[in-house]
Amino acid sequence: MLGSVRRSEHMLAGLALVAGLAQPVAADAPRRVVSINLCTDQLAMMMAAPGQLVSVSNLAADPYSSAMAKEAEAYPVNHGLAEEVFLMRPDLVLAGRYTAKATVDLLERLGVPVVTLEPARSLSEIPDHIRIVGGAIGREAEAEALVARFEADLAALSVPEDQVLPLAALYYANGYSLGSNSLAGQVLEAAGYRNAAAEAGLAGGGNLPLEVLIMAMPDLVVRGTPYPGRSRSEDILTHPALDALGQGVAAPDLSDNDWICGTPQVIHALRGLVDTRKALEKAGS
Amino acid sequence: MTRCYSLILMALFAAVLVLFAGSLLVGPAAIGLGDSLAALFRGEGEMVTLVMREVRLPRAILGVLVGVALGLSGAAMQGLLRNPLAEPGLIGTSASAALGAVLALQTGLAAAFALALPLAALLGALISVLLILALAGPRGAIQTLILAGIGISALASALTSLVLNLSPNPFAASEIMFWMMGSLADRSMLHVGLAAPFILGGMLMMTRAWRGLDALTLGEDAAASMGVDLMRLRLWVVFATAAMVGAATAVAGAIGFVGLVVPHLLRRAVGASPARLLPASALGGAAVVLAADIVVRVIAPDRDLKLGVLTALVGSPFFLHLILRRRKDIA
Amino acid sequence: MSPVLQLSSLSVRRGECPVVDRADLSVAAGEFVGLLGPNGAGKTTLMRAILGLLPSSGENSLRALRPEARARHAAFLPQEREIAWPMPAEDVVALGRMPHPAATPAQNRAAIERAIAEMGLEGLRHRPATELSGGEKARVLIARALAQEAPVLLADEPTAGLDPAAQISVMEVFAAHARAGGTVIASLHDLGLAARHCTRLVLMARGRIVADGAPRDVLSPENLAEVFHLRAHVDWRDEGPIFQPLSVIGR
Numbered sequence: 028m029l030g031s032v033r034r035s036e037h038m039l040a041g042l043a044l045v046a047g048l049a050q051p052v053a054a055d056a057p058r059r060v061v062s063i064n065l066c067t068d069q070l071a072m073m074m075a076a077p078g079q080l081v082s083v084s085n086l087a088a089d090p091y092s093s094a095m096a097k098e099a100e101a102y103p104v105n106h107g108l109a110e111e112v113f114l115m116r117p118d119l120v121l122a123g124r125y126t127a128k129a130t131v132d133l134l135e136r137l138g139v140p141v142v143t144l145e146p147a148r149s150l151s152e153i154p155d156h157i158r159i160v161g162g163a164i165g166r167e168a169e170a171e172a173l174v175a176r177f178e179a180d181l182a183a184l185s186v187p188e189d190q191v192l193p194l195a196a197l198y199y200a201n202g203y204s205l206g207s208n209s210l211a212g213q214v215l216e217a218a219g220y221r222n223a224a225a226e227a228g229l230a231g232g233g234n235l236p237l238e239v240l241i242m243a244m245p246d247l248v249v250r251g252t253p254y255p256g257r258s259r260s261e262d263i264l265t266h267p268a269l270d271a272l273g274q275g276v277a278a279p280d281l282s283d284n285d286w287i288c289g290t291p292q293v294i295h296a297l298r299g300l301v302d303t304r305k306a307l308e309k310a311g312s
Numbered sequence: 313m314t315r316c317y318s319l320i321l322m323a324l325f326a327a328v329l330v331l332f333a334g335s336l337l338v339g340p341a342a343i344g345l346g347d348s349l350a351a352l353f354r355g356e357g358e359m360v361t362l363v364m365r366e367v368r369l370p371r372a373i374l375g376v377l378v379g380v381a382l383g384l385s386g387a388a389m390q391g392l393l394r395n396p397l398a399e400p401g402l403i404g405t406s407a408s409a410a411l412g413a414v415l416a417l418q419t420g421l422a423a424a425f426a427l428a429l430p431l432a433a434l435l436g437a438l439i440s441v442l443l444i445l446a447l448a449g450p451r452g453a454i455q456t457l458i459l460a461g462i463g464i465s466a467l468a469s470a471l472t473s474l475v476l477n478l479s480p481n482p483f484a485a486s487e488i489m490f491w492m493m494g495s496l497a498d499r500s501m502l503h504v505g506l507a508a509p510f511i512l513g514g515m516l517m518m519t520r521a522w523r524g525l526d527a528l529t530l531g532e533d534a535a536a537s538m539g540v541d542l543m544r545l546r547l548w549v550v551f552a553t554a555a556m557v558g559a560a561t562a563v564a565g566a567i568g569f570v571g572l573v574v575p576h577l578l579r580r581a582v583g584a585s586p587a588r589l590l591p592a593s594a595l596g597g598a599a600v601v602l603a604a605d606i607v608v609r610v611i612a613p614d615r616d617l618k619l620g621v622l623t624a625l626v627g628s629p630f631f632l633h634l635i636l637r638r639r640k641d642i643a
Numbered sequence: 644m645s646p647v648l649q650l651s652s653l654s655v656r657r658g659e660c661p662v663v664d665r666a667d668l669s670v671a672a673g674e675f676v677g678l679l680g681p682n683g684a685g686k687t688t689l690m691r692a693i694l695g696l697l698p699s700s701g702e703n704s705l706r707a708l709r710p711e712a713r714a715r716h717a718a719f720l721p722q723e724r725e726i727a728w729p730m731p732a733e734d735v736v737a738l739g740r741m742p743h744p745a746a747t748p749a750q751n752r753a754a755i756e757r758a759i760a761e762m763g764l765e766g767l768r769h770r771p772a773t774e775l776s777g778g779e780k781a782r783v784l785i786a787r788a789l790a791q792e793a794p795v796l797l798a799d800e801p802t803a804g805l806d807p808a809a810q811i812s813v814m815e816v817f818a819a820h821a822r823a824g825g826t827v828i829a830s831l832h833d834l835g836l837a838a839r840h841c842t843r844l845v846l847m848a849r850g851r852i853v854a855d856g857a858p859r860d861v862l863s864p865e866n867l868a869e870v871f872h873l874r875a876h877v878d879w880r881d882e883g884p885i886f887q888p889l890s891v892i893g894r
Contacts, residue, residue, distance in 0.1 A: 537719035
């Protein structure tokens with residue numbers, strides 16, 4: 028019995044990963060879902076029935092990483108360790124593609140069905156991700172409602188085509204930035220900016236040297252939120268040369284956790300960026 | 313000899329100047345020579361000026377300061393212990409300075425009071441030098457010195473890793489490499505301002521120690537009988553080393569082997585006298601660190617290759633060579 | 644003639660135990676004093692105390708001087724012939740000028756050249772001192788002490804580890820230095836060398852000076868038996884004494 032469920036879940040996960048559109052066919056929705064990945068945590072919290080979600084990862088409760096830290100307080104947290112997860116007796120585990128492979132392998136060996144989600148690299152993947160998680164936990168209706176609201180919000184924020192776009196860059200610890208082939212890069216472009224990192228030749232994520240960033244003269248630099256406790260990696264975010272850039276407007280009201288994961292939460296980031304762009308245009312005109 | 317010595321100093325100074333200029337001209341933003349100089353000196357071109365004055369200039373200045381600190385303190389510690397293997401990296405001074413700096417950063421002390429960062433690193437370096445003197449004795453017998461250095465380095469590195477692992481900041485934990493290997497990437501004038509007073513102060517203190525270190529060539533009794541106050545000499549050298557290595561490590565991490573290789577290469581050329589070796593090693597150290605910092609930017613522009621990786625790759629064969637030559641002392 | 648070094652009741656204690664016990668000594672210019680005594684008699688300790696390298700009680704004419712002034716008054720040649728770095732021999736000799744910061748370069752040069760000439764180092768002056776033989780090193784280090792141009796030269800076992808010819812030339816250099824008006828105090832184990840070259844011998848035993856005077860008086864059969872437990876044959880000839888230990892007297 029368990030074996031057959033496991034096999035079907037596997038197939039489902041595989042289909043979901045390949046097609047991104049698969050609908051679950053299981054008659055019985057899982058009753059004890061444990062999520063061990065920050066992004067599946069948030070999607071599951073948005074859609075799960077009361078009592079269905081047993082535990083979320085510790086990152087979900089960390090306000091620096093999670094956009095839903097407050098909601099996560101209602102759940103016991105796990106640390107993604109196979110033993111503690113197994114002892115929660117889950118009938119479904121939600122994991123990320125980059126969750127420790129050893130943990131996922133061990134859970135599967137112990138007979139626990141695991142659904143793994145790829146990290147979102149574009150806005151268009153977000154509805155798929157919502158449907159995958161919603162389907163896996165048997166909450167298709169909630170998933171469709173979430174998708175509909177997300178797509179409506181996205182359409183409302185779309186940028187007129189004929190505009191002159193300001194130049195912006197995302198800048199994080201160690202000079203890390205993101206090009207077009209990333210969720211944050213796509214949010215930036217959807218908000219009506221040209222991405223300085225993309226123009227400097229960065230496709231996905233990677234190092235954007237400070238001097239290259241300066242020479243690009245961006246109108247806006249969106250900096251990572253520093254974590255508590257100092258690190259040398261984050262020193263670059265307070266570099267005096269960076270302070271001299273993009274002084275035109277106040278920094279947008281958004282935090283890193285809004286767009287780490289491909290969830291409807293990115294609308295918040297998108298809205299903040301759009302508002303800032305309008306302020307920039309006003310200041311410029 | 314004296315003429316030859318001034319020639320060596322002038323050649324080293326010229327090398328530092330050339331490498332300093334080179335350091336200013338190397339970078340990922342392709343800026344032409346003329347534009348760079350116009351921006352640097354006359355402030356022409358807003359963004360180029362920002363790059364030249366706020367990104368590349370502090371990096372080049374720190375290269376000089378850190379190199380001077382490492383070369384000078386290496387030569388001075390060798391003179392004090394009369395042992396060519398005494399080097400801030402090998403005897404655990406840099407690792408201890410890094411521990412002090414990490415503690416200041418992670419306890420929030422450095423945020424409350426900016427000078428706490430170099431001061432804490434200085435304190436870490438000071439404790440380790442005093443420990444080395446206590447463990448290896450004033451003559452610094454080779455095996456005790458190296459073994460004591462291994463012990464102190466291991467302890468300081470372990471504690472540094474522990475502090476970083478316990479930090480609430482996820483980036484801090486990934487910075488163990490920076491503290492162990494050092495880098496000048498993305499340092500700003502703020503860091504220059506933190507390190508410069510300590511390194512310059514250390515240099516001034518060292519000038520008071522030159523003659524005494526020379527006399528120490530003939531042993532402690534001979535030096536004392538020539539009027540050298542040994543206690544004061546030790547204090548000067550120890551404090552100057554702690555200040556320079558502490559400040560350099562606080563802003564650039566631990567960069568090993570510079571203080572070993574530079575004096576080793578220059579010793580015979582300057583006639584082996586510590587008093588002559590000190591200024592030459594200061595210039596040589598600056599040249600080596602600047603050159604290493606140029607090389608890391610040229611061979612791996614987008615990787616932030618650590619300086620200490622390069623200096624260790626070049627330096628450890630020298631170290632092994634020195635060990636081999638002194639094997640009879642160890643046996 | 645007024646003494647260049649005057650000690651009275653000088654004592655050095657290590658804990659409760661006196662290592663040098665109430666030493667009285669007065670040395671004048673032109674003397675070459677051999678400091679004799681078995682191992683542990685306190686010879687090195689006495690010399691280091693004279694130089695102020697050890698705390699001592701009693702009177703010591705050098706103690707009143709500040710370190711640099713003392714260095715201009717007394718030079719020291721430690722027993723270990725330590726040269727840590729491969730400096731050219733000439734530069735090692737030049738270290739002796741350290742206590743003379745007020746001297747002109749010409750004065751320094753002259754003192755260095757005199758010391759080099761006196762020790763016959765012309766041919767070695769550019770050689771790294773660490774690569775010289777034991778005897779050559781000893782000569783370089785003596786030249787360094789001479790370049791210090793101090794009236795008093797204290798040397799701790801300057802002949803130890805040297806071949807016979809080198810030992811004799813060291814003794815001759817010191818004797819010549821004394822004849823020229825300098826003062827040398829050297830601790831020695833070779834009683835024959837001491838008897839032949841020194842103008843005066845000081846014999847120490849268990850921290851005390853037990854005999855002080857002309858070689859003939861100090862190397863008496865009684866002193867040899869009591870202090871060194873030796874029976875020796877001494878032939879006091881015109882060309883200098885010949886001293887030969889014969890046997891150990893049972894303790």
